[in-house]
Every structure is written in C-alpha cells, then in structure tokens.
Amino acid sequence: MIEAYRFGEMVVSGKTYRRDLKIIEGRVVPDWWRREGHLLAPEDLEDVWAARPEVLVVGTGASGVMRVDPRVKERAQALGITLEIYPTAKAAERFNQLFSEGRRVAGAFHLTC
Template sequence: MKAFIEDYRFGNIVIQGKAYNSDVKIIDGVVKPNWWRKEGHRLYPEDIADILESGCKTLIVGTGAYGVMKVDPSVKQACSERGIKLEAYKTAEAVKRFNELIAQGEKVAGAFHLTC
C-alpha cells in the first residue's frame, strides 16, 4: 500500500501524488494547502480550529525540518479538552507517524510546517 504522504523534504511535501510547497493541514483525508498561522513559528488553537472541531482522535504536528515551530501550551489544553491526543515532532518524523496511524485506520489529522 502506498503511503498517504509519499515524500517530505525541506519546503516540499508530496501527498497522494500532488506536491505542495507551503504548509498544509490534513483533515479527514483532505489536504488544506497554504496553511498560515497567526504567528509563523508558534502554533495556537485558532490556527487549527478546523482540526479541533473535526472529531479526530489524534493530531500530528510537524514542527519543521529543525523543529523551529513551537506548540503553545494552549494547544495542548484545547486538544485535551476535546479528547484529542497531540503528538508533535520535527516534520520528517511527523510524516512517518502520520502515515503509521493512517495505515492503522486511526482517525488522525495533521498540521505540517515544511521549512525551518
């Protein structure tokens, strides 16, 4: 079976045959390209409001190639309140974990910062 996210390299991600060169979210298997955050290198609940309301069980956050994007504690709180397991990794590792959970049939959402 082909991986849902086929490739990730600094600034580029390939999802089901389509390349993206800006940050993306994946909700219910649908790619939401050109994802912008209130503050570029910090993640807040309002940046992922659609994910928080999606009914996912797990949220995988890719914090960038070098892990520069930080997850604000308020995101952890918002996920906890909704029963969403939050996992944050450098983006290459986040992609691997996202693919693992998709392959297991998990209801997972992803938010991936592609650069720093």
C-alpha cells in the same frame, strides 16, 4: 497518505505542496499559515478541532523551529484528542503509521525551518 517530505516540500496523494499544510479527514488544506508564523496557537487549528480526530500529529519543521503554544495541548486534551509533536520528517512517518492503522488522524505540517 504522505508519499514524501523534504525541506520545503511534501507530496500527498501524488500532488506536491511547497507551503505548510494540514490534512483533515483525508483532505489536504493547502497554504496553511498561522497567525504568528512560527508559533502554533489553538486558533490556527479550528478546522481540526471541528473534525475531532483521535490523533493530531504536528510537524514543527525540518529543524523543529515552530513552537506549540501550551494552549494547543490544553485544547486537544479538553476535546479528547491525542496530540503528538515531532520535527516534520518524523511527523510525516507517524501520520502515515496512524493512517495505515485506520486511525482518525489529522496532521498540521510546517515544511521549512
């Protein structure tokens, strides 16, 4: 569960993270960096694809600066994964909602911009 988010910082299960992160199968993958910083490509999510969650929630940053390559949407659809994309504050709320409903949800969160 995500306990808090503010620009450049996310608290998950009592631990504070100050770099981008993913949450997959209930575990945090810290210090996540994409091949091209502000562009999310399918290759940046190989561990998510392998886990096959029902839903992938992507946080694009406080102001939504991170772009999502259309191939990410195509790959999610091909694997039967629902893709939801929001600025990170809303993405954190949505992740928590899905998690509390018992859904198999993964998250990929850009914490700044």
